[in-house]
Amino acid sequence: MLNRKETPAILPIEKINFVKPQVFDISTSTKLFFMKEVPNETTRLDLYFDAGTIKGDIGIASFVNGLLLSGTKEKTSIQINSEIDNLGGFFESGISNENAVITIYSLRENILPILRVIQDAIQNLAFIEHEVEELIADRRQKFKQNMEKVSFLAQRAFQQRLFNDSIYGRITNENDFDSITIPKLKHFFQENYLNGLSKVVVVGNLNQDDIDEIIDLTGSWSSEVNTQFENSIKNLRGGAHIVKDGAVQTAIRVGKILFNKTHEDYNDFLILNTIFGDYFGSRLMSNIREDKGYTYGIGTMVAELHETGYFLIATEVGKDVKDATLKEIQFEMERLQTELVSEEELLLVKNYMLGQLLKSADGPYSMTDLYMSVEPYDLDLDFYNKSIESINHITPERIQELAQKYLRWNDMTVVSAG
Amino acid sequence: MIKFERFKLDNGLTVLFHKDPTTPLAVVNTLYDVGARDEVEEKTGFAHLFEHLMFGGSVNIPDFDAPLQMAGGESNAFTSNDITNYYDVLPANNLETALWLESDRMLSLAFTPKSLEVQRNVVIEEFKQRYLNQPYGDVWLELRPLAYEKHPYKWATIGKEIKHIEDATMEDVKDFFHKHYNPSNAILCVAGNFELDYVKEVVEKWYGPIPAGIKPARILESEPEQLEFREKIIERPVPTDAFYYAFKMPERRNEGYYMADVLSDALGRDKSSRLYISLKKEQKLVSEIGAYITGSMDQGLLVVSGKLNNGVSFEDLDKALWKELDKIQTHPISQDELDRLMIKIRTSKEFQEQGLLNRAMNLCVFELLGDAEGINTEHEIYHAIQPSHLQETALHILKPTNCSLLKVKASNNA
Numbered sequence: 080m081l082n083r084k085e086t087p088a089i090l091p092i093e094k095i096n097f098v099k100p101q102v103f104d105i106s107t108s109t110k111l112f113f114m115k116e117v118p119n120e121t122t123r124l125d126l127y128f129d130a131g132t133i134k135g136d137i138g139i140a141s142f143v144n145g146l147l148l149s150g151t152k153e154k155t156s157i158q159i160n161s162e163i164d165n166l167g168g169f170f171e172s173g174i175s176n177e178n179a180v181i182t183i184y185s186l187r188e189n190i191l192p193i194l195r196v197i198q199d200a201i202q203n204l205a206f207i208e209h210e211v212e213e214l215i216a217d218r219r220q221k222f223k224q225n226m227e228k229v230s231f232l233a234q235r236a237f238q239q240r241l242f243n244d245s246i247y248g249r250i251t252n253e254n255d256f257d258s259i260t261i262p263k264l265k266h267f268f269q270e271n272y273l274n275g276l277s278k279v280v281v282v283g284n285l286n287q288d289d290i291d292e293i294i295d296l297t298g299s300w301s302s303e304v305n306t307q308f309e310n311s312i313k314n315l316r317g318g319a320h321i322v323k324d325g326a327v328q329t330a331i332r333v334g335k336i337l338f339n340k341t342h343e344d345y346n347d348f349l350i351l352n353t354i355f356g357d358y359f360g361s362r363l364m365s366n367i368r369e370d371k372g373y374t375y376g377i378g379t380m381v382a383e384l385h386e387t388g389y390f391l392i393a394t395e396v397g398k399d400v401k402d403a404t405l406k407e408i409q410f411e412m413e414r415l416q417t418e419l420v421s422e423e424e425l426l427l428v429k430n431y432m433l434g435q436l437l438k439s440a441d442g443p444y445s446m447t448d449l450y451m452s453v454e455p456y457d458l459d460l461d462f463y464n465k466s467i468e469s470i471n472h473i474t475p476e477r478i479q480e481l482a483q484k485y486l487r488w489n490d491m492t493v494v495s496a497g
Numbered sequence: 498m499i500k501f502e503r504f505k506l507d508n509g510l511t512v513l514f515h516k517d518p519t520t521p522l523a524v525v526n527t528l529y530d531v532g533a534r535d536e537v538e539e540k541t542g543f544a545h546l547f548e549h550l551m552f553g554g555s556v557n558i559p560d561f562d563a564p565l566q567m568a569g570g571e572s573n574a575f576t577s578n579d580i581t582n583y584y585d586v587l588p589a590n591n592l593e594t595a596l597w598l599e600s601d602r603m604l605s606l607a608f609t610p611k612s613l614e615v616q617r618n619v620v621i622e623e624f625k626q627r628y629l630n631q632p633y634g635d636v637w638l639e640l641r642p643l644a645y646e647k648h649p650y651k652w653a654t655i656g657k658e659i660k661h662i663e664d665a666t667m668e669d670v671k672d673f674f675h676k677h678y679n680p681s682n683a684i685l686c687v688a689g690n691f692e693l694d695y696v697k698e699v700v701e702k703w704y705g706p707i708p709a710g711i712k713p714a715r716i717l718e719s720e721p722e723q724l725e726f727r728e729k730i731i732e733r734p735v736p737t738d739a740f741y742y743a744f745k746m747p748e749r750r751n752e753g754y755y756m757a758d759v760l761s762d763a764l765g766r767d768k769s770s771r772l773y774i775s776l777k778k779e780q781k782l783v784s785e786i787g788a789y790i791t792g793s794m795d796q797g798l799l800v801v802s803g804k805l806n807n808g809v810s811f812e813d814l815d816k817a818l819w820k821e822l823d824k825i826q827t828h829p830i831s832q833d834e835l836d837r838l839m840i841k842i843r844t845s846k847e848f849q850e851q852g853l854l855n856r857a858m859n860l861c862v863f864e865l866l867g868d869a870e871g872i873n874t875e876h877e878i879y880h881a882i883q884p885s886h887l888q889e890t891a892l893h894i895l896k897p898t899n900c901s902l903l904k905v906k907a908s909n910n911a
Contacts, residue, residue, distance in 0.1 A: 081706060083557040083601055086564045087593040095521075118519060121847050157778055160768035165833075167840030186844050216806065217784045223736035227632040325734065328622070328630045359571065360562050372618025375626050395626050427567045434569025434588055441520055444851065 092433045095440050095467070097460040100280075100447055105294050106301035111279040112454070113290055114447045122190040122283030123182065123444065124293070129302050130179040130271035133246045138255045139267045142214060144174045146264065147181065147272075149210040151203035156210060159200045168193040176247055177308065177385055178277070187283055191292055198296045204268060206261050219256050230395060232321045232496035233330035240315040240492045241334060241389055247312065276300035278454075282447050310386035312336050314492045321496040329401040329497025333408060334391035335490050339383040340456045344481060346469035348381065351481045354420060354428050355379055355411065356392060362411045363392070371407070373400045385455060390485070398497050405493065415482035419475040429470050436463065499856055499872050501686075502693050503864075506701065508709035509681030513860050513869055514696045515688040517853055523689035524854050525585045525595040527603075528861035530684075531677040532579040533656075534649040534717060534795065542656020545576040546620050546665055547673050551583065553612030555602035568594035576654050579794040580865065586854060589689045593699055596687075600703035603683065606674055613667055620662050624655050632735045633905060643729050644743045644798055644901040648720035679710025684864045688857040720745075720796055726897040732908045737784070738805040739905040740814060743798045744894045746790060750866060754797075755878045756890040757790055761799050762838045763830060763887065764788035764821075769837065772801065775821050782809045782817055799894060811904055822895045829884040842879055 100112040132140045148163075148170065150156045163170055169184040170193075185193050225231040235250045242248030276297055281290065314336045338345060356363040356379030363377045377394035396404045439449050440463075453462045502514045536543045551574065552561045565572050570587025572595075585595040628634045637653050645651035656662055685704070687696050723745055747753030765772045765788030772786050786803030805814055849855050856872075863871035893899075 081702065083597070083604075086567070087591075087597050089568045089594060090588075090590040092569060092588050119847060119851065121851055157769070157774055161837075164767055164769040164841060165837045167837075167844040169841075169844070184844070184848060186840075186847060189840075189844075213781070220737050220784045220804065220807070224632050227735065229630065326630055327625045358566065360566055368619055369615060372615040373622065375619060375623040395622075395630070397622055397625070427563060430569045431566040431571070434566075434571070437521055437569065437588055438586065441522055441853075442851070 089430070091430075092437055095437050095463070097440055097449070097463055098446050099460055100450055103290065103294065105276070105279065105298050108303070108305070109276050109278060109301040111281065111290065111294060112447070112451065113285075114282045114443045115284060117282060117284045117443045120186045120188075120284075121184070122187045122281070122285065123184050124190060124194060124283075125280040126181040126276060126297060127278045127280070128179040128181075128272050128300075129275040129277045129304060129306055130267070131175055131177040132249075133176050134271055134306075135267045136258065136263060137249050138251050138259060139263055140179065140271070141174055141251075142211075142218070142259055143264055143268050143272065144172050144179045145214050145218070146206065146210065147172055147204065148197070148200050149204070149214070150207045151200060151205050153203070154200070159196060162196045163193055166193045166196075170197065179271075187285065190283060190285070191289060194293060194296055201272065206264050206268070208261065211259070211261060211264065215256050215259055219253065222251070222253060222256075229323050229326050229328060229330040229496040232323060233332045233494050236319055236321050236496065237332035237334065237391075237492060237494040240319060240494060241336065242312055243315050245309050245312045247309070247384070270304075273300055274304070275302050277302045280447060280451060282443050308385040312387055314389070316490060316492060318493040318495075321494070323497055326497045327398055328395045329398050329495050330393075330395050331401065331404060332391065332393050332494045333405075333491050334389055335485075335492060337381060337388045337390045337485065339386075339388040340453060340458060340462065344485075346466050347473055347477060348481055348485060349466070350428060350432065350470060350473050351415070351478050351486070352379055352381055352390070353432055354424065354478065355415060355486070358428070358431055360427070362415070363408065366407055366411060367394070367396075367404055371400075371403075373397060373404050401495055401497065405495075409488045412482070412486045412488050415486060416479065418479075420478050422475070425473070425475060425478070429473070432470050433467065436466065499850065499860070501860055501869055503869065504697060506680065506705055508705070508707055509679075509712070510704050510707070511684045511864060512696075512700050512704075513684065513686040513864060514691070514693055515686060515856055515860060516691060516693075517688060517856075518690045520690060520853055521589055522853060523587055523589040523592045523595070523687065523691070524857040525592070525599055526686040526688070526854070526857040526861055527583045527599055528684045528686075528858075528865060529581045529583075529678060530682050530712075530865060531581055532577050533652065533654040534578050535677065535713075535715065536649060536652070538649070538652070538657075540661055540665070540669060541652045541658075542620070542654070542662050543665065543669065543673060544581055545654050545656070546616065546662055547670065548574050548576045548581050548583075549616040549620055550606065550612055550670060551602055553616060554607035554609060555598075556605035556607060558598060558601050559607065561598055561602065564594060565598055570595060578650055578654055580862070582858060582861070584854060584858065589691070592687070592689065592691070593703070596699055596703040599685075600707060603678060603680065603704070604707050608667060608671060610667065613665070613670060617662055617665060620655075621659055624659055624662070628653075628655055633733070633739055635733075636739075636741060636903065636905065639729065639731055640741055640743055640901065640903045643727055643903055644745070645720055647718040648795060649717055650720075650793065650795065650797075676713050679712075680704065680707050681710055681712040684861045686857040686861050688853050717795070723899055723901075727901040728904070729902070730904045730906055732906045735905060735907050737807075738811065738907050740803060740805070740811065741903040741905075742801040742818070743901045743903070744800075744899050746797050746799045746894055748796050749792070749794045752878065753890060753893075756882055756886050757799050757894060759835075759838055759842070759879065759882055760825070760887050760890050760894070761788040761790050762841065763825065763834065765801060766838075766841065771821055771825065772803075772818070776803070776814070776817055780817055782806060782814050819897075822891070826888065826891045826895060829888045832884065835882070835884055835887075839879060843876070846876065
């Protein structure tokens with residue numbers, strides 16, 4: 080008779096294969112990372128530039144990033160985009176506070192022809208006036224639209240208070256768009272793109288000639304600057320509320336400055352983070368969604384910067400349960416400080432995290448991303464073996480100790496919008 | 498080429514197995530042939546609410562997620578107007594844990610009042626978060642009933658109104674389960690590094706004893722042919738005027754579906770598309786514009802949507818848009834343009850099939866369409882498309898009497 084009441088035997092994960100990409104020097108400061116083991120025709124190429132939003136006047140970095148394919152003296156933006164599309168390429172450009180990244184997705188046979196088009200478009204970028212004006216108008220519209228979202232309002236107020244008076248805490252206002260000028264854009268571009276390439280990442284079954292050509296095409300952009308990132312940021316504690324008329328939900332952001340992968344408590348803290356709010360069965364999800372029904376979702380994360388990092392809790396809740404939700408968040412923090420996590424809950428989280436790590440290492444794309452998330456800190460894949468060790472050895476006492484150290488309600492920045 | 502094996506259990510469950518020797522993970526994907534189109538108009542949002550309840554414990558297992566997490570796995574689901582799809586991803590050596598959990602909730606649910614009460618609230622918050630508390634969030638709640646008069650596509654998966662979710666009773670929940678959740682109404686796909694015999698053995702072990710059910714007959718109100726242009730204007734506290742032109746297009750199992758798909762790409766997939774170049778770059782009428790299809794099983798929609806630039810009127814846009822739509826009806830597109838659309842389709846497909854979960858899901862969808870092998874032959878349908886086909890499709894679809902237009906007017910207080 081089939082026993083449906085009991086779970087089938089669970090087998091532990093025996094080992095995870097971590098595969099390192101090959102590394103080539105483009106220049107003394109810029110490296111190319113190459114993951115060749117791709118069993119199909121897909122290819123991805125990322126170009127990282129030292130051109131994040133903390134650089135330059137407010138807003139400039141983001142506009143330059145949005146204008147990279149806006150045309151040269153010889154070619155219009157329409158021509159450039161059509162050439163990429165003719166080769167079946169997908170182009171994305173994105174920006175964070177410390178980096179700007181261009182990504183190309185294509186079939187293997189087309190990656191170099193596409194890169195040639197993009198190389199020319201960037202090398203000869205002309206900052207044509209009507210293109211700049213068009214982007215400013217588009218961004219202005221988008222900004223107004225975002226200001227209608229409680230999540231956006233809460234996020235920017237949180238960023239401001241979390242990063243306090245550091246360069247990371249700058250937030251864009253509508254009138255910042257007025258001060259964007261073509262000379263400023265050109266200057267930023269010259270310094271941080273044409274001389275700002277910090278790394279190249281290639282995933283795809285390419286040959287050595289292809290890699291050599293990629294190095295040739297991008298080599299002259301190699302970064303010459305050694306950017307210094309801030310490392311002593313302190314978040315502003317306590318609360319702030321942004322009023323948004325007519326909102327039916329309130330967005331909540333709670334967090335504090337923490338640390339990145341280089342800190343000795345990082346791996347253990349990730350386990351505490353998972354228990355607290357980073358999986359479907361977490362303390363916060365179980366209490367605030369699955370028990371009270373206050374929200375569609377609530378989650379926590381550890382975000383990393385070059386020299387530091389931060390911890391964040393984010394949710395959107397019914398507007399009449401904002402205070403009740405904050406009270407429960409505080410309650411769950413304190414519970415982790417005063418009560419030991421049960422062995423069963425801890426075992427579940429350990430197994431879950433090992434499963435997630437297995438998934439993060441599955442396939443050439445995930446594996447490359449996993450490597451690229453330790454590389455900025457001069458760590459290598461051994462970091463993940465240490466993570467496994469940390470998962471296997473952590474105790475309820477250690478979790479409690481970390482909660483007492485890092486999850487104190489009074490240390491948190493607390494922001495809501497609604 | 499995605500290889501798979503198919504077998505059927507005596508109780509009617511269709512099982513697909515896709516072997517991937519390169520991954521340490523397993524995927525268990527379960528597609529139930531039920532979506533929001535199977536609801537009655539007085540009780541909408543039900544298929545989706547029910548999806549939430551499927552995580553609230555089954556007849557023998559009080560909690561769905563915890564045992565899966567204990568086995569190193571995770572799970573999620575989604576509901577559309579057509580289907581409800583559940584998936585589990587976990588380390589391959591714990592495959593049976595997922596089969597145990599999924600088979601038990603196919604057998605029967607726990608139906609606890611607490612779960613219903615909480616998930617009602619969660620879904621109401623989801624309704625607010627995604628549809629009410631976002632600029633333009635309620636567009637599909639307005640556009641669907643404009644485009645469809647009879648067919649159940651006239652309501653959104655989340656439901657017509659919050660009240661329908663508030664009013665859901667345990668009786669409703671049980672009826673819904675008994676009607677739609679049984680082996681003959683489901684397609685299961687197991688993917689990972691296994692042998693077929695093993696998969697057969699463990700699937701038979703966990704699913705074999707589930708009693709057979711009856712696949713419910715689907716009798717939907719058919720949508721009468723649209724004979725007139727429809728237009729609705731709504732005012733919202735948004736910063737920018739927005740437009741949504743929705744054209745009826747053929748159902749999923751029709752060649753015309755693929756033609757409409759490519760047609761929408763030509764009009765507005767990317768920055769080399771016709772509407773982007775003409776209306777945004779050249780005439781500077783819009784800040785954004787795109788064209789896409791809803792991908793529906795029954796008669797769907799090809800939608801052209803975007804936002805107006807400041808100072809541009811809906812009338813200016815309307816004139817320029819119809820001029821472009823007229824062009825694609827009167828002049829066949831060039832072979833170069835068609836080649837460009839095709840290589841983008843091919844590239845996206847290659848990337849989509851990278852992931853084990855995507856492969857498992859798509860196999861189930863193609864099986865629902867009639868044959869999982871469709872996953873490997875679909876590109877032939879695309880490749881057979883000629884410029885003349887697109888012109889005919891455009892003539893047929895892109896006409897005012899086949900169009901429902903929703904305008905979102907920015908009210909002054911924005």
